[in-house]
Amino acid sequence: KYEAVIFDLDGVICHTDKYHFAAWKCLADKLGVYFDEQINNRLRGVSRMESLEIVLENFSGKLTEQQKLQYSNQKNEIYCDLLKNMDSSDLSIEVKQTLDQLRRRGYLLAIGSSSKNAGFILKQIGLENYFDAISDGNNITKSKPDPEVFLMAAKFVNKAAEMCLVVEDAKAGIEAARKGGMDCAAIGDAVNCNMADYNLSKFSDILGICE
Ligand code: B16
Numbered sequence: 728k729y730e731a732v733i734f735d736l737d738g739v740i741c742h743t744d745k746y747h748f749a750a751w752k753c754l755a756d757k758l759g760v761y762f763d764e765q766i767n768n769r770l771r772g773v774s775r776m777e778s779l780e781i782v783l784e785n786f787s788g789k790l791t792e793q794q795k796l797q798y799s800n801q802k803n804e805i806y807c808d809l810l811k812n813m814d815s816s817d818l819s820i821e822v823k824q825t826l827d828q829l830r831r832r833g834y835l836l837a838i839g840s841s842s843k844n845a846g847f848i849l850k851q852i853g854l855e856n857y858f859d860a861i862s863d864g865n866n867i868t869k870s871k872p873d874p875e876v877f878l879m880a881a882k883f884v885n886k887a888a889e890m891c892l893v894v895e896d897a898k899a900g901i902e903a904a905r906k907g908g909m910d911c912a913a914i915g916d917a918v919n920c921n922m923a924d925y926n927l928s929k930f931s932d933i934l935g936i937c938e
């Protein structure tokens with residue numbers, strides 16, 4: 728049924744949540760804003776600037792656009808420093824073996840991530856040259872739930888939307904896939920929103936869908 732699989736990166740291929748959390752917490756502490764894991768969960772799949780707006784919901788002061796940009800840059804510097812801790816051990820054997828198996832079965836494999844750091848993360852986990860295409864925060868103007876990032880990924884692998892299966896861990900990502908006319912499989916947190924075509928309890932379950 729499908730010819731390509733488009734994977735979200737953070738929360739699907741690997742887990743950068745704890746680094747996002749640590750970096751936002753650092754910024755929130757500096758601004759004297761309350762921030763916890765629950766708020767961090769709302770940042771999943773959302774762009775950096777939109778994430779900042781969510782972090783600032785508890786901020787009473789007013790910031791100029793330039794200050795917001797400065798703060799989001801500060802967060803990103805802390806985050807990128809933390810990403811240096813990642814290595815090939817952050818890619819699970821299950822994920823790697825499943826990807827290899829999909830490739831053997833003839834599927835094209837792409838990344839569809841909101842992150843502007845996708846290339847760096849893929850390099851850290853040893854997958855920098857692995858995927859047939861990478862669509863990420865650097866080639867889009869609208870972040871998930873807009874379908875742009877997935878439509879670009881489909882374009883990069885030269886497949887129509889109906890031929891692509893999206894794998895996502897965030898509600899914003901499931902919405903994006905649906906708006907783009909793609910079937911989607913939810914994993915992790917996204918299972919709870921009950922909006923996907925398939926719910927995966929583990930990554931290798933994809934092999935049951937893409938036979
Ligand atoms: P950056 P994904 C998303 O990646 C993250 O889930 C989200 O928490 C983050 O704000 C966004 O990337 C932007 O990331 O600041 O690195 O550009 O899940 O779409 O792979």
Ligand code: MG
Nearest residue numbers: 735737738896
């Ligand atoms: Mg994600």
